Amino acid sequence: MLPIAVDAMGGDNAPAAIVAGARLAVEELGVPVVLVGRSAELGDTGGLDVIEASEVIAMDADAGSSVRRMKDSSLVRAAEAVRDGVASAMVSAGNTGATMASALLRMGRIRGVSRPAIATPIPVPGSTPTVLLDAGANAECSAEWLVQFAQMGVVFASDRFGIARPRVGLLSIGEEPTKGNPLVKETHELLAEGAWIGSTGAEFVGNVEGRDIMTTEVDVVVTDGFTGNVALKTLEGSLKTLIAALLAAFDSSDEARTAAGALWPSLLPLYASMDPENTGGAMLLGVDGVCIISHGSSSARAMVNAIGVAADMVRGGVVGHLATAVAPAD
Amino acid sequence: MLPIAVDAMGGDNAPAAIVAGARLAVEELGVPVVLVGRSAELGDTGGLDVIEASEVIAMDADAGSSVRRMKDSSLVRAAEAVRDGVASAMVSAGNTGATMASALLRMGRIRGVSRPAIATPIPVPGSTPTVLLDAGANAECSAEWLVQFAQMGVVFASDRFGIARPRVGLLSIGEEPTKGNPLVKETHELLAEGAWIGSTGAEFVGNVEGRDIMTTEVDVVVTDGFTGNVALKTLEGSLKTLIAALLAAFDSSDEARTAAGALWPSLLPLYASMDPENTGGAMLLGVDGVCIISHGSSSARAMVNAIGVAADMVRGGVVGHLATAVAPAD
DSSP, X not given: OOOEEEETTOSTTTTXXXXXXXXXXXXXXXXXXXXXXXXXXXXXXXXOEEEEOOBOOOTTSOHHHHHHHOTTBHHHHHHHHHHTTSOSEEEEOSOHHHHHHHHHHXXXXXXXXXXXXXXXXXXXXXXOOEEEEOSSSOSSOOHHXXXXXXXXXXXXXXXXXXXXXXXXXXXXXXXXXXOSOHHHHHHHHHHHHOGGGTTSOOEEEEEEOGGGTTSTTOSEEEOOHHHHHHHHHHHHHHHHHHHHHHHHHHXXXXXXXXXXXXXXXXXXXXXXXXXXXGSOOEEEETBSSEEEEOOTTOOHHHHHHHHHHHHHHHHHTHHHHHHHHHSOOO | OOOEEEETTOSTTTTHHHHXXXXXXXXXXXXXXXXXXXXXXXXXXXXXXXXXXXXXXXXXXXXXXXXXXXXXXXXXXXXXXXXXTSOSEEEEOXXXXXXXXXXXXXXXXXXXXXXXXXXXXXOOTTSOOEEEEOXXXXXXOOHHHHHHHHHHHHHHHHHHHOOSSOEEEXXXXXXXXXXXXXXXXXXXXXXXXXXXXXXXXXEEEEEEOGGGXXXXXXXXXXXXXXXXXXXXXXXXXXXXXXXXXXXXXXXXXXXXXXXXXXXXXXHHHHHHHXXXXXXXXXXXXXXXXXXXXXXXXXXXXXXHHHHHHHHHHHHHTHHHHHHHHXXXXX
């Protein structure tokens, strides 16, 4: 396969953690990688190829203007490598908005897709993750876009997690079809009507609530990018707060430290399953190529996982499956 | 003070847990209580007065039509008791929508209030809770309503938690004023302009994200009722999932059970601070009277706390403070 283009300059720990992760991905997974960035700043790349890019889009830069202006940035060059058939996918832990804009402007959309959406896997203890989309690409959406998000989310749940018959829920504030805002009510009608399902094997389970996201009740949760991003950040924040408070309690006395040490082997699998390092990143669905968006705080290990997911998605042919799912019925 | 009208028929554990909580509130807090419901079904009320109401609005009934149709329901009669000067406040663990509708239709709005909003305290370990509003009363909102929610949320944070200078954040998907949907951008301008603050002593800290809700960064988080309800349910659901997984890990082996037992004294304060039983319920702000909405699963202990909060709010004069905060400047 063609190499995965890895944005070496993007992320809180770039370039060191990114380069280290890329090298590990090659060693451990046998996945070919090409780094994109300022070669002089990358340190020992272990002989990996580098696509030279002189500019870096900052983590907090305005996405649209940066991508238009910084044509020699690592993000834009990574997206071009996919467009030009030099790389099979792109992976970045950098500015999320700029990653989306680069992928959209350089790769373009899959034919028939109105708007790409970010699909984020949410861990569910003891089960496959729930796919939440749109997790932030489109602050305003139409009902028709949300129906496409459902189609694309089903393909992702199937290709990424092997879920044969994904159950799709529409995020709302009550189970009844009459609950929610006008966008949700209109989308509910379209999803319930069922023509969108095609040959995807999906099942629409109706409205779901925020409390259902981290459960086994649903596989794909569809929402607009504003609500989805609020839900994602709220979920991450509440878990982070609780885990920090737990760790403080574990460290609050000698007795607690001893007991926590004895408990740790039992907690480790849970801790690992909840760690964003292990989810392999989110995917921008609907652009004409594989684009994996890794957490800004990604470590080398998180990059290995993200690169592995990118390779899986390329080999599995997810872009072709997405194109089939959104194609209008004859 | 006038008694607190407690809907004896509302909640998953009604009437037994409600009556038990009401009796405990009288004994422990010295707060006068009047029960509202079917006296024949209440068991031993310990001599508490009862306002007779023959109908019960089911937990899953349609709110609007139920309240219009069931004029002799416990919820409608409780709201009437406040309107008629027979009770000083109402408390219910029943159907949330019907509680709102009863309070709105019978008590009416505070002069100048466009729409009442549900203010829900979100626990923050080691600190005062964050007040989230609107947590679900209004699925669609205007920017002007959100500004009033800010004014009312500040009064609640001050009266309920003694926060002298509440920091108000607007829930969005990025800190920059340009991030979010049109409603958020318009509201941001109005909040930043500052005329709404009046003499409340509040401070607008700009946009906040979902991850900030359970932190000490902000005291009042303002949002529309759709987004607020999704955030609230997502937060509750993720904590519930994590806590269930932790308890399963604690019980996964003899070693784990022993260690967890030794750790429990250190975890108890955290567990207590996160327990919805202890938050005292949400408050419907903007109706012309005190209306406390308790969790549907409320136990007797949760009812004691909710009745205590109702009494505090009455004694503190929160309705008068709300009226002052929303009154147009001269």
